[in-house]
Amino acid sequence: MQFGIIDPREALKVGDTLADIEEGINANCWTAGVIMGSSELGLCRDEVEAMTESELFERKKQVHAAYYQAGADYIIEDMNQLPGVIADINQRLAMATTRKLLTPGPLTTRYSVKHAMLTDHCTWDDEYKAITASIANDLTKIAVGDESSEYVTILLQGSGSYAVEAMINCLNDKDDRILFLVNGEYGRRMVRMADNAGCSYELLNFEDTEAIDCKIVDNTLRNNPGINSVIFVHCETTTGIINPLKDIARLAKSYGKKVFVDAMSSFGAYEIDMKAFRIDGLASSANKCLEGLPGLSFVIVDRQIIEQSKGKATSLCLDLYEQYRSLYEEGGKFRFTSPTNILLALRQAIDEYMKEGGLPARRARYIKNHTTLVEELRKLDISPLIAADIQSYIITTFELKDIEFTSFYEMLKNNGFIIYPGKLTTVPTFRIGNIGDVYPSDMKRLAEVIGDYLSSFAIRCYYSDPSV
Ligand SMILES: *Cc1c(COP(=O)(O)O)cnc(C)c1O
Numbered sequence: 001m002q003f004g005i006i007d008p009r010e011a012l013k014v015g016d017t018l019a020d021i022e023e024g025i026n027a028n029c030w031t032a033g034v035i036m037g038s039s040e041l042g043l044c045r046d047e048v049e050a051m052t053e054s055e056l057f058e059r060k061k062q063v064h065a066a067y068y069q070a071g072a073d074y075i076i077e078d079m080n081q082l083p084g085v086i087a088d089i090n091q092r093l094a095m096a097t098t099r100k101l102l103t104p105g106p107l108t109t110r111y112s113v114k115h116a117m118l119t120d121h122c123t124w125d126d127e128y129k130a131i132t133a134s135i136a137n138d139l140t141k142i143a144v145g146d147e148s149s150e151y152v153t154i155l156l157q158g159s160g161s162y163a164v165e166a167m168i169n170c171l172n173d174k175d176d177r178i179l180f181l182v183n184g185e186y187g188r189r190m191v192r193m194a195d196n197a198g199c200s201y202e203l204l205n206f207e208d209t210e211a212i213d214c215k216i217v218d219n220t221l222r223n224n225p226g227i228n229s230v231i232f233v234h235c236e237t238t239t240g241i242i243n244p245l246k247d248i249a250r251l252a253k254s255y256g257k258k259v260f261v262d263a264m265s266s267f268g269a270y271e272i273d274m275k276a277f278r279i280d281g282l283a284s285s286a287n288k289c290l291e292g293l294p295g296l297s298f299v300i301v302d303r304q305i306i307e308q309s310k311g312k313a314t315s316l317c318l319d320l321y322e323q324y325r326s327l328y329e330e331g332g333k334f335r336f337t338s339p340t341n342i343l344l345a346l347r348q349a350i351d352e353y354m355k356e357g358g359l360p361a362r363r364a365r366y367i368k369n370h371t372t373l374v375e376e377l378r379k380l381d382i383s384p385l386i387a388a389d390i391q392s393y394i395i396t397t398f399e400l401k402d403i404e405f406t407s408f409y410e411m412l413k414n415n416g417f418i419i420y421p422g423k424l425t426t427v428p429t430f431r432i433g434n435i436g437d438v439y440p441s442d443m444k445r446l447a448e449v450i451g452d453y454l455s456s457f458a459i460r461c462y463y464s465d466p467s468v
Helices: 020-026 045-050 053-070 081-098 111-118 126-144 159-171 185-197 214-223 245-254 303-307 320-329 340-356 360-377 405-414 440-464
Strands: 014-015 030-034 074-076 151-157 177-182 202-204 229-234 258-262 280-286 297-304 395-399 429-433
Touching: 014 081, 014 405, 020 030, 020 297, 030 053, 030 081, 053 074, 053 081, 053 111, 053 360, 074 081, 111 340, 126 151, 126 297, 126 320, 126 340, 126 395, 151 159, 151 303, 159 185, 159 258, 159 280, 159 297, 177 214, 185 202, 185 229, 185 297, 214 245, 245 258, 297 303, 297 340, 303 320, 340 360, 340 440, 360 395, 360 440, 405 440
Parallel strands: 014 030, 030 074, 177 202, 177 229, 229 258, 258 280
Antiparallel strands: 151 297, 280 297, 395 429
16 A cells, blocks of 8 residues: 555565465565575574585475465575566566557456456366356357357367367268358368368368358358358458358358358357357357357257257267267266366356447447557557458458568567457458457557658668768
């Protein structure tokens, strides 16, 4: 209070007794235990000098172990090591507070979400299983709009790709024919998954800079009556294109096909009413628009379809049907060790989502982030590559022109922003994601930093021009 420090994590309690460490921990401070000259060591200078080296070493080892058991964050030989400890804590605090990931997953998350990880939980514990079940119910509610029992949410260990692969592997019969609609890397990844699973499919490729064209899809479906399901990416994170989900689903349904979607970077930020849009299954993950941590993904699927998928999986770990049975018949139990801390963080992230105001509020924030970003960068003569009518408000690809990416990246990192390189092979680009715990003010600040960089660059060129 004297120093005006509000967050106890900005204070370090240094002590020479176990009680000191306990005090620090109870006050939620960082703690450091000092070994030499400490009450814990209990030796005066003469006694230390009279000891052999190995005797002293044994005594110090005991003190070290006692501090460690008491929970000390740092254990130092003597006070000379304190500045190093302080520098280390400062670095950790700076990393935690100032860095903004403008990458769509993993992304910058709220402190409360990270904090939720601090509880260690056991997988089969009833309280934990209830939390797991509550997450599944909430995600179904986000996808369907009510407590519908027609859809279920199957949580799965692993990043988003694991859920996509499970969806492709388990929800299609081996003699089914899939139609893949592809306009980016994530679409191509799904085709590789189908290859590995031995699925049979048709492939419709579109340019990476164009949205999926329903007219072409219509033609293909008309000419290929043997197709059973249509699979595509909603928001192609490769470029930031948003594909016409509702139109594609309506079209596929008019031909009686099943519809499966990779809604990884759109779920929670775009309206996806699975029942109204008649989507049979979608895959997404904790670490995109839900703003949770990476390591946990999920498939939301029509209950009838999952009920009929027993024995279809060619993978043991990615067997969605078995995971579904375990989760729904055993009250929220994962088959294998679940990512407990990440799951607790997702519980908190969904609570934050509701607190913010659900889909309308999150969508509004992302739209504001996106428009601020585009407007501010346009002032610097940096323009989006994708046409505005098919551009999502999740991630935007910009032309690099004569900016060199590696030094640009380093400069932004030094200023607390992490960005993605572009994924297009035709034009040099960079990508800025605007999801996560980021706000229009962050977009303004980013543009300022880029503006400063470009003008310092211009000045350097000017002075180094020998004709000037
Ligand atoms: C993030 C993402 C994925 C999943 O990628 P992971 O690296 O497995 O998290 C899949 N599809 C899309 C469109 C994505 O944005």
